[in-house]
Amino acid sequence: MASKPMKVKDQIFKLGTLIWICAIVAGYMILLRYANAPGLQAKAPPVWPQASQIVRTSGQPTLLLFAHPFCPCSRASLTELSKIMTHAPDKTQVVILFVNPKQTGLSETALWKQAASIPNVTVLEDKNNFESKLFGALTSGQTLLYSAEGRLLFSGGITSARGHEGNSLGKESMLEILNHRKSNLKQALVFGCSLFNKEEK
């Protein structure tokens, strides 16, 4: 009889532990689902658009990265871009374009500063979202690679998940293309915040 309250206590304890485990599993699942939910893919033109105001260096491939100035996920994209830069051939033109949804001083943002610190990279403000719309970019971290001849070689993200550093399919494909190695994949998932409001898409 004396052990009855103990039994009840033990059962409550076991139930609590089970609820705790379930809550943790659910929490992780939500977190992973969010992290692995890709953004909208760009509808990039297969050939470099003549309307673009970006001045291309002749004889060099051009790498474009579109970013939202406040997107925390894009920090990983810039980190991965800087890693690509260390492994890519010197003769690659790299341009990072920041949209300016709040019309504020972009140069003061942390991401702009991070982008500007990558050597041999041109950082530009995409005024009125002209270039983003021209190239069909919708998600921060969208990367496009055009050959020296203006042909689209790669379109996608260079991170494995939202804001997740490390190797990714996109990054590896990009490096293969840049180093003139064959790559069967020209597209990869892109992870990041949306560049535009819903009504602008």
Add this chain to the structure above:
Amino acid sequence: MPSHADKLLQRTQTLFEVQQKENYIYTDRIFVILMLMQWIAGIIAAFLISPKAWEGSISQTHIHVYAAIFLGGLLTVYPVLLAFLRPGSAFTRYTIAISQMLMSALLIHLSGGRIETHFHVFGSLAFLSFYRDWKVLIPATLVVAVDHWLRGVYFPQSVYGVLAASPWRWVEHAGWVAFEDFFLILLCIRQTKEMWMIAERAAKLESMNEIIEAKVRERTSELTNAKKILEEEVLERKRLESVMVQSEKMAAVGQLAGGVAHEINNPLAVILGFAQSITRRIPANDPLEQPLKTIEREALRCKNLVQDLLTFSRANKTEKELIDVAQTVEGALSLVMTQSKVMDIAVNKELAPDLPKIQANPRQVQQVILNLCSNAMDAMSSRKGTITIRVQKDSLKEKAGVRLDIEDNGQGIPAEIQSKIFNPFFTTKEVGKGTGLGLSLSYEIVQKHSGQITFESVQGKGTTFHIFLPCTNGEHHD
């Protein structure tokens, strides 16, 4: 009955378990602090790294902030509670291990998968080895392996960066963790062995201390006994010295008194004889009648004194025979009763039935009883009193004998004169009433019988004299 080796093993096991439990509780507490700190750090990191998620110009709180607060809270609060509710238990330990590794996964996620944050996994494993329980590392490693395996299955690009990862890629990741585990397990086993050795040493030390303490107790007891014997010997020596002094004093006084008494006795007998003869012959109301009666009375008193002195001087010349103490006491009491009735004093006697015969001079023994009873009656002259005489079998210093207790409820002997009462001619009675020889004579008689006379007295309550007389004694019979 367990052997010494079994006892030692049992004690070692107990000490080891106590030490192990203390270490578990101590490490639980370290993890309480660590987990609370890393929870706070996770929240700060989430606010700094990814405070908001954006959609164009619209922002909302980033899911990482919620994850840091709520998921981090789940991973912290439950194990912390266990550390307080079930400190030192295996369940707490394993829960902490699992939570800690899941916290590593969360922090890695919050930091955007930065390679530096992966050190949290290896640091956590090192921290877990503080438990010195290698089994704790197993669930921790399993969490890492299962986490990577599941994510590899469902979100492969999030773990390995490639969509079509090898199904065995998780083994590589878990392998590095197992690599660290290998050293930590070795460390845990070694530390456990060291803890056992420490416990074994402590048990041996305790055992040695117990043996030493037992020896110390034994030696102390021996010393205490030796001291007691020594003290008794010193007391006995002092008593003997006192007896010797008293005896010498008595002998000197006895010799002197005997000589003087002998010389006075004859002229005194002549004076008394003539005084009595003249007193009988003179007519009544003769003017010389009163002076002659006074001469007769004083001469009688002198005669008694001389008799006492002669008895005192003859105490050495004691002829002893085997006597029945009860009979001797009865004889003495018949004399005491006559006077006690006049003085309205009750006399009780308690004679044990199995009294042995003793070698003594019956007249002298009676003399002692008479003297002590006479003193007792004098002490109770101003009130109704009771004298109790107890006689029983006793022994002193392994000598069999009898003990006579003469107890009165008189006024007692004042403390300041207790040391003098056995001195010859010492008296507190009025002049003419006592000679001061009663107690010293009694003392002398008891001594010559190889006995012992002592007393205890409480002023206002009464006095008890204890006399021990041995059955036989080595005295030379004169």
